[in-house]
Every structure is written in C-alpha cells, then in structure tokens.
Amino acid sequence: LGRWRRRNTEETLPHCVDNLYSKGNIGNLQAAAGEGDQPFTGMWFADSDVHKTLEAALWELGTSPGDTRLKEFVDTTAALLARAQQPDGYLNSYFTIAEPDARWRRPNWSHELYCAGHLIQAAVAGGRVGAHPGLLSIARRFADLLVERFGPGGVEEVCGHPEIETALAELYRLTGHRPYLDLARRFLDLRGRGLLGEGRFGPRYYQDHVPVREAREVTGHAVRQLYLLAGMTDVAMETGDRAMLDAAERLWDDAFGTRTYVTGAHGSRHREEAYGDPYELPPDRAYGETCAAIASFHWNWRLLLATGRARYADEMERVLHNAVAPAVSADGRHFFYSNPLQSRTGHEGSGEEAASRRLPWYSCACCPPNIARLMASLPGYLATADHTGLQVHLYGDASLTTTVAGRTVRVAVRTAYPWQGRIELSVHGDDVQAPWTLALRVPGWCEAYTVSVDGEQMPASARDGYVRLTREWTPGTRVVLDLDMPVRQVRAHPRVDAVRGCVALARGPLVYCVEQADLPSGAVLEDVRLDPAAPITAGPRADLPHIPVVLGARGLLADPGDALYTAGAGRERTSGPLTFTAVPYFLWGNRSEGPMRVWVPVTTAG
Amino acid sequence: LGRWRRRNTEETLPHCVDNLYSKGNIGNLQAAAGEGDQPFTGMWFADSDVHKTLEAALWELGTSPGDTRLKEFVDTTAALLARAQQPDGYLNSYFTIAEPDARWRRPNWSHELYCAGHLIQAAVAGGRVGAHPGLLSIARRFADLLVERFGPGGVEEVCGHPEIETALAELYRLTGHRPYLDLARRFLDLRGRGLLGEGRFGPRYYQDHVPVREAREVTGHAVRQLYLLAGMTDVAMETGDRAMLDAAERLWDDAFGTRTYVTGAHGSRHREEAYGDPYELPPDRAYGETCAAIASFHWNWRLLLATGRARYADEMERVLHNAVAPAVSADGRHFFYSNPLQSRTGHEGSGEEAASRRLPWYSCACCPPNIARLMASLPGYLATADHTGLQVHLYGDASLTTTVAGRTVRVAVRTAYPWQGRIELSVHGDDVQAPWTLALRVPGWCEAYTVSVDGEQMPASARDGYVRLTREWTPGTRVVLDLDMPVRQVRAHPRVDAVRGCVALARGPLVYCVEQADLPSGAVLEDVRLDPAAPITAGPRADLPHIPVVLGARGLLADPGDALYTAGAGRERTSGPLTFTAVPYFLWGNRSEGPMRVWVPVTTAG
Known part of the structure; x- marks a missing residue:
C-alpha cells in the first residue's frame, strides 16, 4: 500500500491535474468565471473531476504540507471556484455557461447535486487536514443555498445521482451545523417516492423505486446504489436511525451474498452499469466499475464505524487490493474504467467500456480522480480508536497515533503484507497508566495465525474477527501477528x-x-x-x-x-x-x- | 408449423394491425398526408412497423385472396401511403412532420433507408402474390428517388441500419430494373469507408469499420449485421460476385462457429444489442433479439439459394423452431423482444429488454410485425426447385407445386414434425415422362433414418445433407422419410x-x-x-x-x-x-x- 500511495502522489495525482487542464475541465470553470470563452467541454458533470482531484490534493497536503506544487494547484483552483461561484452560492460550470436556463430543471439527469457533493467533500478534506478554509466557505455558501432551496418547506426533489447525502453528512460532522445533516436525511426520506420519474432507465436505475428504509435488494446503477448506501449509513449513524441502518445492512447481505465478484467488484451488467440478478456474475462481462469499488470501500468503512463488525473491514481489504488496485497501471498513469475478470482470446477491446488495456483518460473520467482521492486519504482508513483503545483494520507500513485515557499513543506497523502474513507492531508514546486494548483484525480468509507479545506466544484467539490484547502497554512493547497464507x-x-x-x-x-x-x-x-x-x-x-x-x-x-x-x-x-x-x-x-x-x-x- | 401459421393469420396479424392504429403509427402517416394533427408518436422509424405489417398482410392475401378484412387493411394503408408520399417520391412520416429539415441529414441514425427498404419489401410481397400494383408504384417512385439521389454520380452515403440493400435486390428481381440492383451493390461497396462516422457506438456497431468483402468476423448490432449479410448474399447471387459471397460464407463460419446460441439466437450482449467476443454466449443475458433470429432465417435462405448447402437449411429449421417460435405466446398476441436461455430465480423482469413474460407490444415494436411477415411468407421457404427437380428443406404439412420438364408436379407432405420424425410425401400432378429428383433434407442432428418408396425400403443414404430419389415418378407414388429422434x-x-x-x-x-x-x-x-x-x-x-x-x-x-x-x-x-x-x-x-x-x-x- 505504501508504494501505491507514493505512486498515487507522484504519478496519478499530477496526471489528473494535467488532464483537468488539457481536457477542458478547468477551462469550463474559467468560462463560468467570465474568463476566456471556452465553450463547455466534456461531460456535463465535468466539474466533479475537478472537485475530486482537489480533494485528493488536500488529503495529500495533510501528509505533505510543504508540497508547493500541490499547494499552488489547490490555491489556484479554489480561487477559480470562488470566481466561478454565482452570487447566490450556486456553482456548476455546465449550468452556468452551457444551459443556464436549465439550472435545477432536470434533477434526474443533471448531476448538479452530485457535483455539489464532490465540492463539499473536497472542502471537508481541506477542513480535516486543516488546509484552505477559503474552499470551505465556498462549499458552505453552496450548501446553504441547498438548505434554503431544498430544506424543510422547500422544493421536494432528490438527485438522480446520489452523493450529496454523504457529503452533507460529512459537512455536518466537520461544522456541527445541523441543517446540513437534516437536509441529507430529507434527501433520503424523499427517495423512493417517484420524484425522479421514469428517466431513461426507470426508477430502479437510480434507486427511486422504493423508500430507502424498505429496500430489500441492491438495484440499478452500482455507483449510484453504493453512494446512496454510504449516505444512508452516515445519516443513520448521526441520527441513530436504526431502521435506516438495518436497511443498509440488509442490502449489504444482498449485495455481498449474491452480487459481488470474488475481487470485491460490483456491477454485473454493462447495460446501465448495473447490478444483475442474484448470482448473475459473468467474469467476461463483469462491469466492475472502478468508482463502484471505491464507493464500496467508502460504504464498508461507514458500516465498520457504525457497527464495528469485521466483515466490513474484510471487504475494504478485498476491494482495495482486487477491485481498486487493478484499475491503475504500474506507471500510475493508465486506468481501467471497467474491471472484467476475464478477457478472451479475440476480445474486441477498442471501446472505452471494455478496453483491452488501461487508457490514459476517459471521456467520462470519473474513475481516475476518484482513485487519486481514495489513495490520498488512505492513511485515515487503516485504524480506528474508541474508549477501549485502538483497532487496526488494514495492514501496511504505518505509524498510527491516537489518544488513550488522555495520553498519546503511537503504534508503528511494519509488514510485507499483502505478500507476507507477518505483521510487526510496536507500541510507543506516553506511558498510559491504565490497560487498553489493541485490536488486530484477523481476516476472514485466514484460518491459522499466531500472536506474540515481546516474543512470547499468546493463546489469543480472535473473537468477531479481531484478536484483542488488553494490558497496560509499556512503551516499546512489540507485537507480532503472523497470518498463515496458504494458496x-x-x-x-x-x-x-x-x-x-x-x-x-x-x-x-x-x-x-x-x-x-x-x-x-x-x-x-x-x-x-x-x-x-x-x-x-x-x-x-x-x-x-x-x-x-x-x-x-x-x-x-x-x-x-x-x-x-x-x-x-x-x-x-x-x-x-x-x-x-x-x-x-x-x-x-x-x-x-x-x-x-x-x-x-x-x-x-x- | 401449420398451427403456428394459422395463429399468425388469426391472432398475430390482426393484433399488429390493431396496434398500428392504437400506438399512432397510422396516425403519423395520416399527419404526413396532411390529415389530422397527431404529433409524431413512437420511434422515428415507426413507419417500418406499418410496412412490415402490410407485407405480412400481402403474403396472407397470396394464400387467402378472399380475406376481405385483410384486403381492406391493405387497400386503406396503401392509399394512405400514397397520400403521405411527397411529390418527389420521398415517404417517411417522421421526417415529413417532425423534423422536415433533417431529411437525409443523419444517415447513421435516421433509419430513412431502412424504412424505405421495408416499404419496398412490402411492395415486392404484393408483386409476388399478384396483389396491389398501386403499392408497387409507390415503392418504385421512392426507389427511383433513391437511385437518383444515391446512384452513380450521386451522394456517397449508406444507411446506419442495413435493410435497403436486400430490399433493392428483391425489387430488381421483381421488376428486372437493373438500377435497383446497382444501387444495392453501391451501398455495399460504399460500406466500410467511414461514411457513417463514429456515431454513438463506433463504426463496428453498424458494420462500417471494414469493406464488406474484407470482413472476417460478425460485429456490432446483430440485426444490422444479419440484414447486411442478407443484402450481400442477394447482390452476390445476382451479380456473380464471388468475393462478396465468400465474405458472407466466411462470416457465417464465424457467426455459427463461435457466436450462435444453441437455439440459433444471435446477440450475446444487451449493450448495443450486439455480438460478443468469440464463445461469449451467456444464457441469462442472451439478447437473442427476435428480429435477429428472423434476419438469420432470411440470410440462411439466401445462402441456401446461392449454394444449395444443407447447413443453411439446417439453420433455418433451428432458428425458426427455437429462436423465432419462443418469441410468440401461445395466444399469438404476446411477444418477447429478447430471448434469453435462462431466467433466474429473483429475476427483475419489469423492463422491456429483459421481460419476465411476453408483452403485448413494445416501445420499439420491430419484432411483432416482423414475426407476422415471416410466418405469413413461410410457405415460400419450405422447398426449392431447379432443373433437377424439387428440394424439400423444411417439414410440415404442405402441398408443394413446381414445374418439371414443362409439367406441373405437386408433392403433398404430411407429418407430425417436429414432434415425430416420420414424413410422408406423395407425388401427384401431370405425368412427367422423364426422371427427376426429389431431394429430402436429412437434418444435421439426425444420425439414423430410413426412406421407403411405395413401402419398399430404399438403400438411400444422404449426400451433402439430402437424400436424393431420382426416378420417373408415377403419380400417386408415396415416399416415407423416417428420421430417428432420440433425446x-x-x-x-x-x-x-x-x-x-x-x-x-x-x-x-x-x-x-x-x-x-x-x-x-x-x-x-x-x-x-x-x-x-x-x-x-x-x-x-x-x-x-x-x-x-x-x-x-x-x-x-x-x-x-x-x-x-x-x-x-x-x-x-x-x-x-x-x-x-x-x-x-x-x-x-x-x-x-x-x-x-x-x-x-x-x-x-x-
């Protein structure tokens, strides 16, 4: 993972930035700001690629605050967004320069709230790493407009492409401003009431066929379904909505019990980029969109936070290594949009949707910057902490820091995982004068393992997917978890x-x-x-x-x-x-x- | 087959006529004729459903000339077409009332020549059964316009949806007017030169990626590919173009060697209704469009005429019984558009493209009237005749009539085929004072059979797929072919x-x-x-x-x-x-x- 992260920083992210310029995404925003006269170029939701790349850059700045090239990209882009933002807070280059009269007129296909969501997520990333409060103001001005327009008593509409729900919940987490969370919940509550109409592919395509708490199976466009589930899980967590969380876990059972590839990929159909029937998992025509894998990772993280169940961390691991990782070339600058599990002799792979090889960019370029932002934010997904101590979920060389009983604790992890199963951890930091628990995930695929503390074999056995070591930790204590890895x-x-x-x-x-x-x-x-x-x-x-x-x-x-x-x-x-x-x-x-x-x-x- | 034909006459064809009225197809033509003010309704190629239904009715009139209801439909519709035809011969309701400025402007997507082709085929059917010369005049006026516009020295364009090629060849056969055949050939010669551009799905989708004589594999939209191959085979036959016929047979080897379902269905992908890679034949997501099966039947018939090879007749039999027949319900009034070989437990079948059950009509209703016209014309496909005698290809109760050495010969066929393998034939008619050959197809699936003449077992063995009985036939001679039918x-x-x-x-x-x-x-x-x-x-x-x-x-x-x-x-x-x-x-x-x-x-x- 460490090498992949470096490649993401050094290759993928700069490649994304370059393409934002060469493919016209930046030019669209410049035109929206009244600078230059580029006609709108690319997909009508091209702004979202800018926002995702910006988010990636901000996460990177969190670990490398001194990277001047990144900082310049962030500053320049945020300033451009500020100039492109309309007086009322609206920000979307397509509906500013290409079809101004259509603003808010096509909720089922416009992606306006989807783009807003990605802007908000970039701003949240900035907030989390303490960078660029200016961007946060831009995002909040837009979010406030959304609250005004779509909030209680406002227009009853939802977006054909979910994303705004999780973004607003995250913005609430960052700011504590309750109306954002309420609006996220309202968007969820309004879903499944037919507000989106039939559209091109019917209401199941964008999960508007049933109220979210009543859904019993994943349907339609996989990325939409998974982003929606991430938002549902966020809102359920923040509001204590048990029915919503139950629905999310029920859909997890359906998705992971009957419609997930062995790689963790989602989406069995090219047509409508969609889930198939139960057990319909063709390897050759697997769609397995990269963005769906990333969305699954995000959703499983939220379920892990909400429930602490190891199965969600298992899934994060599987999908990261086997459904996100294959989408990037060894050089970090070529990508798959769909990730089939089989490519036949004689495969006709000249089209983008079933390419024989990774391509440098796509006409619908949602995936490359999505990879960039996921990998830039990866350190935040390795472990969690609560009042009992620290839980390590994903293994890679890392230095994990948290606070236990008011004291700072650092756990250093060294491993050749995923190639080898030996994971060495050493506990450092302040001397905590109380026992706390170091929980280490034992992956579901692992049938035998050993744990030692300072060289002494422990009789530990995993419970609910975690080995839990509870003790007063002396700084310098070394733990070795050795996972058996037979073929x-x-x-x-x-x-x-x-x-x-x-x-x-x-x-x-x-x-x-x-x-x-x-x-x-x-x-x-x-x-x-x-x-x-x-x-x-x-x-x-x-x-x-x-x-x-x-x-x-x-x-x-x-x-x-x-x-x-x-x-x-x-x-x-x-x-x-x-x-x-x-x-x-x-x-x-x-x-x-x-x-x-x-x-x-x-x-x-x- | 006889029962199915009756059901087609009594149920399917009237059902199609009803839907032409209730779904607005007739109304479109009325508006184009300046009668009524119905805005254009349905697909932009909705006229083709009228033409196909008209063709079906005309074939029916050939066997039931006294059917007054059918005759009235034909007369009314032909008169309407005459009124909707423009002064220059152009006839297309969409480009007359909905987008008059776009006439001939979008060759890759307009289906104008496709619709013209179906009009011509209806007129040819009329010509063949000796009904409605007025319709033939309408079609010829349009065809003459096409020759003028697209013929030698004219516009270099082809149609994104092949169909006109075979239609023009058929019109040439009926009229002997050479410019029709020349134009068909010109459309084929111009294909594969990029005239259609990229379109929505790239040139392979509509077989414009390679000159027709150089193609090595079937690609793209299955119906387009198969209609094109029918046209290629027609033109090759009429012009003696060996390279064109070789290409058609080469593509047959590819299609039937690597991309055909065991039912004879074609089209492995819902996306783009297309052929897949070699051996990509998923049963659950088989597209197997009904129109592709009909197109395959038509193409195989042409190859049979061009070569006499039994494999083409075998294929006509397979596709008719297993890929066209399943598309019609037992009541004759419900249809499948796609014909999967598997429908799973939990299948979500609410959409038209993967319906759980046959539907009464479709928003793109190409298939039902296509079935109607095929079944109405079926008697013409049972047998062929040449200077050696009569060749029987498809088995069902029938009375086959031909001329041998200037004398009329009638062969009556009685059988419970396809349920039983026993086929009884009796030769009647004028006393032909010379030996001639009765050839009976022994299907490729059949490994054992017997033949008797007037009760006497013959030592006949099939050669190239046919048992050939050569003799001076006494009227009343009885032949029994008994095909073994183990499971x-x-x-x-x-x-x-x-x-x-x-x-x-x-x-x-x-x-x-x-x-x-x-x-x-x-x-x-x-x-x-x-x-x-x-x-x-x-x-x-x-x-x-x-x-x-x-x-x-x-x-x-x-x-x-x-x-x-x-x-x-x-x-x-x-x-x-x-x-x-x-x-x-x-x-x-x-x-x-x-x-x-x-x-x-x-x-x-x-």
Missing part, C-alpha cells in the same frame, strides 16, 4: 453459473489470475485446465522480479475441437499436461494486452 | 465458459428447457442437476396435454449452502434425488412467469 482454491456458490467448474486462486487478500503472457507459445488461455489435486507453489521468480509472490500450478491443456455444439457424452480431450503461472490479478495487463482469466476451469474428474 | 444431450464447445458442466436437452429440431413450474414445491430451479447417465423419457403426458412430447429426466437437487465464495475442495452437497420434466423451449413462459433454463448442470462425477 486457496476459491469456488463460487453453485448458483453462480458463469464460473461453474472453475476455481479462482487466492493467497492472503490477493486474488490471482492467469495471463496469456505466461503460457507456452501456441497454448490458448481458454484451454488451460487446473488440476485441483496438484500442489500449487508460491514464491518469487527470477523472470518476474516485480512480483514478490508468483503462483505455479499444474494441469492440462484441453483440445477442444471445432464444433460449437455436439451431442453425446463429451469427455474433454486433452493435448497434454501443463504447468502454468498465476500472477496477482491487480497486476494484470501490465506486460501485454493478451487474454486473462481469474476463474480457471479444473480438470474434469477421472 | 440428445447437447454440450457446448469448452470455450463457451458460461455453460460449462451443463447440457441442453434436444429432440429432433427442438431444444428443451426446464421450468420452475414443473419442479416440486420448494425446489429451486438453479439447484437442479441432471444425471447424464440416466435414461431420458420422451412422450405425451396427461397433465401437459398441449405438449405432444415432454421429456422426463433424472438427477439430483443440490444443496448449495449460503456462502458466495468458499475455499477448499467444494464437492457439492445434495439434498436428494430428483426426477424432473423438460418442455420445448419455444413453449416456455406460457404457464407462469417462473424461472427457466435451457442449459442444465450435470451431476458432478462420483
């Missing part, structure tokens, strides 16, 4: 027809895949069969120095014949034994454009 | 990942499916497993009197557990043995809306 052969629920007879290889939190690039010449990836009984090796390999742990499996190469359909017993012929390589899925497509698959058919019995 | 367990090519470990049951030309309606209460369709070694029964059943042949299979009911993903060996648990029923796929969904699947997982070995 796992993962099978899907038998109702997931699309991967019947296949296994996915996984080790620790990482899902692996097989790439054409690693097959012998002449072998077709689709013909590879894994022998599930043969041992699978795991370790470094001289010819793949950039991958710390490569898997080696044994199996067969099938000889499939030509006929598309045949009658009869159909025992598969084979053309011989095969040993083959699997690499971490998140690294796929960094060497060539060739075919890839996560789910590998097993040799038929006998 | 077949069909398996897909192993690269069709989506149905790995499954079989489809078939008998004769019919593909079968399992419906929830036939399972014991409490059993979930997704948990049914077929024992491939157990015998499968086939026959009538008292509780399903409307289905002449029902299949009975044995297997297990799996107990799938809850976890979406599990690590480990994963031998499937079962909750007990099961006997279950399979019914013809084309009849699915006529009893209830419940889940259905064509591909049934087999019990895992051991």
Whole structure:
C-alpha cells in the first residue's frame, strides 16, 4: 500500500491535474468565471473531476504540507471556484455557461447535486487536514443555498445521482451545523417516492423505486446504489436511525451474498452499469466499475464505524487490493474504467467500456480522480480508536497515533503484507497508566495465525474477527501477528453459473489470475485446465522480479475441437499436461494486452 | 408449423394491425398526408412497423385472396401511403412532420433507408402474390428517388441500419430494373469507408469499420449485421460476385462457429444489442433479439439459394423452431423482444429488454410485425426447385407445386414434425415422362433414418445433407422419410465458459428447457442437476396435454449452502434425488412467469 500511495502522489495525482487542464475541465470553470470563452467541454458533470482531484490534493497536503506544487494547484483552483461561484452560492460550470436556463430543471439527469457533493467533500478534506478554509466557505455558501432551496418547506426533489447525502453528512460532522445533516436525511426520506420519474432507465436505475428504509435488494446503477448506501449509513449513524441502518445492512447481505465478484467488484451488467440478478456474475462481462469499488470501500468503512463488525473491514481489504488496485497501471498513469475478470482470446477491446488495456483518460473520467482521492486519504482508513483503545483494520507500513485515557499513543506497523502474513507492531508514546486494548483484525480468509507479545506466544484467539490484547502497554512493547497464507482454491456458490467448474486462486487478500503472457507459445488461455489435486507453489521468480509472490500450478491443456455444439457424452480431450503461472490479478495487463482469466476451469474428474 | 401459421393469420396479424392504429403509427402517416394533427408518436422509424405489417398482410392475401378484412387493411394503408408520399417520391412520416429539415441529414441514425427498404419489401410481397400494383408504384417512385439521389454520380452515403440493400435486390428481381440492383451493390461497396462516422457506438456497431468483402468476423448490432449479410448474399447471387459471397460464407463460419446460441439466437450482449467476443454466449443475458433470429432465417435462405448447402437449411429449421417460435405466446398476441436461455430465480423482469413474460407490444415494436411477415411468407421457404427437380428443406404439412420438364408436379407432405420424425410425401400432378429428383433434407442432428418408396425400403443414404430419389415418378407414388429422434444431450464447445458442466436437452429440431413450474414445491430451479447417465423419457403426458412430447429426466437437487465464495475442495452437497420434466423451449413462459433454463448442470462425477 505504501508504494501505491507514493505512486498515487507522484504519478496519478499530477496526471489528473494535467488532464483537468488539457481536457477542458478547468477551462469550463474559467468560462463560468467570465474568463476566456471556452465553450463547455466534456461531460456535463465535468466539474466533479475537478472537485475530486482537489480533494485528493488536500488529503495529500495533510501528509505533505510543504508540497508547493500541490499547494499552488489547490490555491489556484479554489480561487477559480470562488470566481466561478454565482452570487447566490450556486456553482456548476455546465449550468452556468452551457444551459443556464436549465439550472435545477432536470434533477434526474443533471448531476448538479452530485457535483455539489464532490465540492463539499473536497472542502471537508481541506477542513480535516486543516488546509484552505477559503474552499470551505465556498462549499458552505453552496450548501446553504441547498438548505434554503431544498430544506424543510422547500422544493421536494432528490438527485438522480446520489452523493450529496454523504457529503452533507460529512459537512455536518466537520461544522456541527445541523441543517446540513437534516437536509441529507430529507434527501433520503424523499427517495423512493417517484420524484425522479421514469428517466431513461426507470426508477430502479437510480434507486427511486422504493423508500430507502424498505429496500430489500441492491438495484440499478452500482455507483449510484453504493453512494446512496454510504449516505444512508452516515445519516443513520448521526441520527441513530436504526431502521435506516438495518436497511443498509440488509442490502449489504444482498449485495455481498449474491452480487459481488470474488475481487470485491460490483456491477454485473454493462447495460446501465448495473447490478444483475442474484448470482448473475459473468467474469467476461463483469462491469466492475472502478468508482463502484471505491464507493464500496467508502460504504464498508461507514458500516465498520457504525457497527464495528469485521466483515466490513474484510471487504475494504478485498476491494482495495482486487477491485481498486487493478484499475491503475504500474506507471500510475493508465486506468481501467471497467474491471472484467476475464478477457478472451479475440476480445474486441477498442471501446472505452471494455478496453483491452488501461487508457490514459476517459471521456467520462470519473474513475481516475476518484482513485487519486481514495489513495490520498488512505492513511485515515487503516485504524480506528474508541474508549477501549485502538483497532487496526488494514495492514501496511504505518505509524498510527491516537489518544488513550488522555495520553498519546503511537503504534508503528511494519509488514510485507499483502505478500507476507507477518505483521510487526510496536507500541510507543506516553506511558498510559491504565490497560487498553489493541485490536488486530484477523481476516476472514485466514484460518491459522499466531500472536506474540515481546516474543512470547499468546493463546489469543480472535473473537468477531479481531484478536484483542488488553494490558497496560509499556512503551516499546512489540507485537507480532503472523497470518498463515496458504494458496486457496476459491469456488463460487453453485448458483453462480458463469464460473461453474472453475476455481479462482487466492493467497492472503490477493486474488490471482492467469495471463496469456505466461503460457507456452501456441497454448490458448481458454484451454488451460487446473488440476485441483496438484500442489500449487508460491514464491518469487527470477523472470518476474516485480512480483514478490508468483503462483505455479499444474494441469492440462484441453483440445477442444471445432464444433460449437455436439451431442453425446463429451469427455474433454486433452493435448497434454501443463504447468502454468498465476500472477496477482491487480497486476494484470501490465506486460501485454493478451487474454486473462481469474476463474480457471479444473480438470474434469477421472 | 401449420398451427403456428394459422395463429399468425388469426391472432398475430390482426393484433399488429390493431396496434398500428392504437400506438399512432397510422396516425403519423395520416399527419404526413396532411390529415389530422397527431404529433409524431413512437420511434422515428415507426413507419417500418406499418410496412412490415402490410407485407405480412400481402403474403396472407397470396394464400387467402378472399380475406376481405385483410384486403381492406391493405387497400386503406396503401392509399394512405400514397397520400403521405411527397411529390418527389420521398415517404417517411417522421421526417415529413417532425423534423422536415433533417431529411437525409443523419444517415447513421435516421433509419430513412431502412424504412424505405421495408416499404419496398412490402411492395415486392404484393408483386409476388399478384396483389396491389398501386403499392408497387409507390415503392418504385421512392426507389427511383433513391437511385437518383444515391446512384452513380450521386451522394456517397449508406444507411446506419442495413435493410435497403436486400430490399433493392428483391425489387430488381421483381421488376428486372437493373438500377435497383446497382444501387444495392453501391451501398455495399460504399460500406466500410467511414461514411457513417463514429456515431454513438463506433463504426463496428453498424458494420462500417471494414469493406464488406474484407470482413472476417460478425460485429456490432446483430440485426444490422444479419440484414447486411442478407443484402450481400442477394447482390452476390445476382451479380456473380464471388468475393462478396465468400465474405458472407466466411462470416457465417464465424457467426455459427463461435457466436450462435444453441437455439440459433444471435446477440450475446444487451449493450448495443450486439455480438460478443468469440464463445461469449451467456444464457441469462442472451439478447437473442427476435428480429435477429428472423434476419438469420432470411440470410440462411439466401445462402441456401446461392449454394444449395444443407447447413443453411439446417439453420433455418433451428432458428425458426427455437429462436423465432419462443418469441410468440401461445395466444399469438404476446411477444418477447429478447430471448434469453435462462431466467433466474429473483429475476427483475419489469423492463422491456429483459421481460419476465411476453408483452403485448413494445416501445420499439420491430419484432411483432416482423414475426407476422415471416410466418405469413413461410410457405415460400419450405422447398426449392431447379432443373433437377424439387428440394424439400423444411417439414410440415404442405402441398408443394413446381414445374418439371414443362409439367406441373405437386408433392403433398404430411407429418407430425417436429414432434415425430416420420414424413410422408406423395407425388401427384401431370405425368412427367422423364426422371427427376426429389431431394429430402436429412437434418444435421439426425444420425439414423430410413426412406421407403411405395413401402419398399430404399438403400438411400444422404449426400451433402439430402437424400436424393431420382426416378420417373408415377403419380400417386408415396415416399416415407423416417428420421430417428432420440433425446440428445447437447454440450457446448469448452470455450463457451458460461455453460460449462451443463447440457441442453434436444429432440429432433427442438431444444428443451426446464421450468420452475414443473419442479416440486420448494425446489429451486438453479439447484437442479441432471444425471447424464440416466435414461431420458420422451412422450405425451396427461397433465401437459398441449405438449405432444415432454421429456422426463433424472438427477439430483443440490444443496448449495449460503456462502458466495468458499475455499477448499467444494464437492457439492445434495439434498436428494430428483426426477424432473423438460418442455420445448419455444413453449416456455406460457404457464407462469417462473424461472427457466435451457442449459442444465450435470451431476458432478462420483
């Protein structure tokens, strides 16, 4: 994670900034400010890319306050936003320069509140890291306008693309100004009453078909659904709305029990970028939008905060490593919008929506800056603290600081995770004269582990997903959590027809895949069969120095014949034994454009 | 087929006529004729539904010239078209009343030539059955305008939705007027030169990415691709263009070797209603548009005429029984637009594009009138004749008439096909004083059959898919072809990942499916497993009197557990043995809306 964060800082974020200029997003705002005459360029919600990049830069400033290039981008952009803001607080370049008469006229498709939400989230990031109060004023002026227009007694409308709900809840958290939270709740309460109309795809597409507390399944556009659930969880937490929280957890059960890829990706359909039916999880046509993975991470974080349940932290880990990480290239400057689990021989990948390789930017460029902001804010997601002590959820080199019984405590974490399961922690800081609990997450995939304190094995066993060590901590105490990481052969629920007879290889939190690039010449990836009984090796390999742990499996190469359909017993012929390589899925497509698959058919019995 | 044709005449066609009135299609043309003030209603290509219905009515008049209701519809509609036609011959209600300034301005999306093509096909049908020469004049006036505008030296443009090519070739066949054929060829020659631009989905969507003679794979929107191929085959036949015919057969190999469902349906993707990558054939998200199945039937017919190869007739049979037939309900008045091979438990089927049940009409209503015109014209597709004699391709009760050596020959066919394989033919007519050949297709699925003439077994063996009986035929000679029809367990090519470990049951030309309606209460369709070694029964059943042949299979009911993903060996648990029923796929969904699947997982070995 540390290396990825550095790459995000050094490559992805500057790449996003460059594209805001070259693709016209900044020019749109300049035109809205009355400077320059660029006609509106890009998607009508292009401002949101600016806001997300700004948010990323502000999180970065939190850890690197001295970065002058970042600071200049933030200052310049915030000043531009101030000039582009209308006298009443409204701020949206599309509806200022392209269609001024349409302002607030198309709630189901305009993304105006969606863009407002991202502006607010940038301002909240600034507030959290103590940077740029000017931006916060801009956001609050817009938020106050929203309260005036849409608040109690105001217009009864919701946004076709949820996002404003979680943003307003966050703004409330930062400012303590209750009307923001009330408006977030009002937007949620008004949903499911048909206010958005049919739109292009019907009310299920934007989750307006049922009141949020009554929903029983995730539906429609996955990013919209997940942003909405994040907002629901925020509001439920802040208002103690049990019915709302129950609904969110019920939808979690549905989403993660029947409609989530083994990578943590969401969205089974290209059409409408949507959830499918239960167990409809095609690997080749997985949509798995990068933004949906990020939204899932955000939502699971909120559920973790609301409930403390380890399953939500497990999911943050899975989705981060296997659904967000694959979206970024090794160079940090190329991205996938959709993240399929299989790319076939002969795949036609010239379109943006099913690209054969990561692209430098997209006509709908929501994903790259979303990655930038997530990774810039990552340190805030590693651990939580409460009155009992510190809970560590995600593992990576880090220095965690909190306050226990009025004293500052620092826990240093050193690990080669996710490649190795050994996690070393050392407790530092003020001498706290009272016992407190260090809770360490034991991932759901882990079946065996050991814990030692200052070299002494502890009989600790995880309860509810966490090993809890309660003691008076002497500064300098060393804890080692060692998670067993055998290679796992993962099978899907038998109702997931699309991967019947296949296994996915996984080790620790990482899902692996097989790439054409690693097959012998002449072998077709689709013909590879894994022998599930043969041992699978795991370790470094001289010819793949950039991958710390490569898997080696044994199996067969099938000889499939030509006929598309045949009658009869159909025992598969084979053309011989095969040993083959699997690499971490998140690294796929960094060497060539060739075919890839996560789910590998097993040799038929006998 | 006979019963289906009657239902088409008595139910489907009148239903289409009714909807043309109630949905505004007729009103559009009235407005274009300056009568009434209905604003344009429906899709901008709504005229094509009128033309297709008119075509259906004209084919019907060919067999029932005395049907006064049909005749009245034809006369009224043709007269309306005459009044709606512009002085220069142009005829399109959308571009007459809704966007007159946009006429000929958006070739990639306007469907103007597509609509013209359907008008021409209606007129050709009229010409073939000797009805309504007035309509032919209307169509020729429009076609002459097209020749003037788009012909040699004219505008270099093609239509984003192919259809005009085959229509013009047919109009040439009817009239002998060469400029129509030349224009069809010109439209084909101009394709693949980027004239259509990027459009919404890129040039592959409407097959404008490569010159037609150079294409190596089917791409994009399936109906567009198949209509284009029909036109290519027509023009190749009429002009002797070998390169064009080679391209068509090459694309057939690609389409039928890697991208066709076991039902004969085409279109693996909802997004863009398109072909997928090779072997991408998901049963649940099969698009399988009804119009694509009809287009495939039309294209295969043309290839059959061009080459005489039985594989094209085999395909006509498969697609008719298993991809067109399922689109119509038992009552003839409800239709599927897309024809999936699986509908899951929990399927959200409220949208038109993935409906849980057949709907009475569609906002894009291309399919219902397309079915009507195909079924009305069906008698013309049963057999062909050439100088050697008569070739029978499709089996159903029929009376086939042709001329051999200047004499009229009639062959009567009686059969319970597709339920039974016994086909009885009797030769009647003038006494032909020379030997001629009666060729009978032996379907590709058939592995054993017998032929007898006047009760005497013949040692005949099929060559190239046909049994050929050459003799001097005495009037009254009786031929019996008896095709063996065991139940077949069909398996897909192993690269069709989506149905790995499954079989489809078939008998004769019919593909079968399992419906929830036939399972014991409490059993979930997704948990049914077929024992491939157990015998499968086939026959009538008292509780399903409307289905002449029902299949009975044995297997297990799996107990799938809850976890979406599990690590480990994963031998499937079962909750007990099961006997279950399979019914013809084309009849699915006529009893209830419940889940259905064509591909049934087999019990895992051991």
